[in-house]
Amino acid sequence: MKDAKGGFVLSNSPLTAGVAAQRLGAEAYAQNFADLQPVLAPHEARVAADRCYFCHDAPCMTACPTSIDIPLFIRQIATGTSDAAAKTIFSQNILGGMCARVCPTEQLCEEVCVREVAEGKPVEIGRLQRFATDGLMAKGVHPFARAAPTGKRVAVVGAGPAGLACAHRLALHGHEVVIFEAREKAGGLNEYGIATYKTADDFAAREVAWLLQIGGITVRTGMRLGRDIELANLQAEFDAVFLAIGLGGVNALHAVGEDLQGVRTAVDFIAELRQTADKSSLPIGRDVVVIGGGMTAVDAAVQSKLLGANSVTMVYRRGKDRMSASAYEQDHATAAGVRIIYGAAPVRLMGEGNVQAVEFAYTHQGANGLELGERFILQADQVFKAIGQTLTDSFIAKDGAKLVKRAGPVWAGGDCATGGEDLTVTAVAEGRDAAEEISAYLKGAMR
Template sequence: MSDPLPRRPDIRAGRLPAEELATGFADLHPALERHEALVEADRCYFCYDAPCMNACPTAIDIPLFIREIQAGNPIGAAKTILSQNILGGMCARVCPTETLCEEVCVREVAEGKPVQIGMLQRHATDTLMATGEHPFKRAAATGRRIAVVGAGPAGLSAAHRLAMLGHDVTIYDAREKPGGLNEYGIAAYKATEDFAQKEVAFLLKIGGITFETGKALGQGIHLADLRRDFDAVFLGLGLAGVNALGADGEASSGSHDAVAWIADLRQTADLSGLPVGRRVVVIGGGMTAIDAAVQAKALGAEEVTIAYRRGREAMNASPYEQEVAATRGVHLRFHLQPKRIHAEDGHVAAIELERTMIENGKLVLTGETVTIEADQVFKAIGQTFLPHGTEAEGEGIALERGRIRVDAARRTSLEGVWAGGDCIAEGEDLTVVAVEDGKVAAMDIHAALTAADRVAAE
């Protein structure tokens, strides 16, 4: 008897009609209407020493901006927000508020239903952005020039604050569009209608910021040159490396990096032309795994499974994000670690996983395996920092746990070089944390330059 013919991978575009695609990629949280915002703002207790404010990485005065909304002044509320977080519009869309400000809201603690802080923040910032005006004025030019490498949240935040203080800023980025994670890494249903680019355009209205795209550190620009030609350098390099599965057959066709796939999806003008498998397996337990799985389902994949090596409680994705995936038809399976990708004619046909358990506090393999048929496998098991271009001077920038070591002011081991965002040892893979890094570094750069000017004048 002859061997059975290999199973053909079922990966194709146009699995769903345009109407269903539009529904699947519609705004996850449609904006509040004015009356809805007023009603929600009225629920706030305006706590003294508010726990929500303490939980916000950028220290937005949440009770104040909600009171301003309640008083019918969303523009004022937006200024309060943006004075602390210039990317407050995007953060309102993508921040895990359920584990930050809203988790400690007194309403949540007492009633299990927090004030919708994120939605109110979006209402305020969207209202201001719709006016086309920028809320801040640039200080008198200082004559100082700062280079920012990386146009992600950290770099944009640093650039805006420095420009507002009167410095001239040049931002370098390897990609064609600024925005970093906000443009290339956020699920499309969380930031609709090209919001990332609209926010960048809004930010640039401060003046004093120029972009140079298609330039990466070590490729087109060099740290030694930047240190020579500019008064300060800020590195917001992000995480360019991707962890490997460490499973046999990982190089098979149909095995993808989830981060790159999401970036491609975000830049696709016609989602109906984006191929997706009928059976998709995503490996990982963080936000990227959730975003990849939900979007694969929204493209028309019939079976989408997230496989995570630990238990549900250990997932980096919040319970809310897990619920989003489950309600969209994604299967979440736990205590499964990839062992082997089975391929037919070089293409993924299935993935074999080994069951795990926790023993004496450690993850151990049990020897029992499970096989799941798949046309595509996406790995979303974390990214790594690639120090390309930072090693050029002497021993290069000091690293800690594989990322750039910084102090509380975000100063690196190299004189005149600051860093922030995911590339630093304290990075938390959150837009709001990266924004705070950029702001803190900008204020320290300004203080350092101002002090140098005073010394020179004496």
């Protein structure tokens, strides 16, 4: 609250009065967390596919990290063979169903679409991809069959997008795969780290179950590297190892008051929300502040609003053009009622036991980096930190450095590896490509 001079003074009332569950009615929760973009109807898909020029040297295909033959699968939809379109997609990206939902297509394939360049309206590649993949998956059909068993065994550590893609491709080549996952469920980022309204109806878990139909893959959950399993033991037991452990650490704000109650990481908040069936049971603040400018920050901010927060403010230390969250995601956040403040950094978090406000300083680029200027205070009874993740907490990382992608019989991929871009589609590509390298290595070892 403010005093007569406009300064901020701490309230004597307990903060917990501002954090509450059941802020909305049951119908509101159901509507707020329903599928953001339902799948296209068959007629809609045919109309959308007819807009494609089927370019021979397609820029959209080049922009796709998994190099899906986009003109081919869209032509297959246009000619009424959507199952064939799905197989075209899955041959390059076995998690094509999830990527159709969460990929920033507006920054990748659709941004370079010829129709976008000429008319400002691209072919709806993402929604067409979902139409094809959802259609085939709904039939319970797995489009690939394993090769003859090779007798080789590979350990995959981490059941996120990179680990799953690697495991599937290795199984396809006939190798036996054991996935070791630290959490209770497989899926990684797809299961725990993405907004619920993007992956409604438990899609992440259903996709994992569908992927495992290839056979030859065993998933062992609750197995953390360095606690339950050791890298040296995996190397001794298996013919190769693929590390896809993600980013377990979370960057700190390094601001006074960061340890106050009501301050938590955005990734933990999103994970809890994803695993809670009754969204009305989740307490949310009246005034929520999210610190960060990436996709995680947007997901945390938007879902805070959907849970019934009165005001939600995202604060990012640099300008709008430097935000890692796409312009589409930023627009989605503001449309949901989230306020975004650019060019401000947290100085201290204020409160007595519980957070009640955050003091920020406007930033500007100086000779030695960002410099702090005028300060302001935002009232907050809940604060989410979303300023990036790191490998610092991993025993195999040194000073937060990412892992090299190959070191002898041990490979690494996804967010934990050098070059990781914090995108599901990039992680899938790295897992798939690592599997091809591992398979070639194993075949060479069989000679």
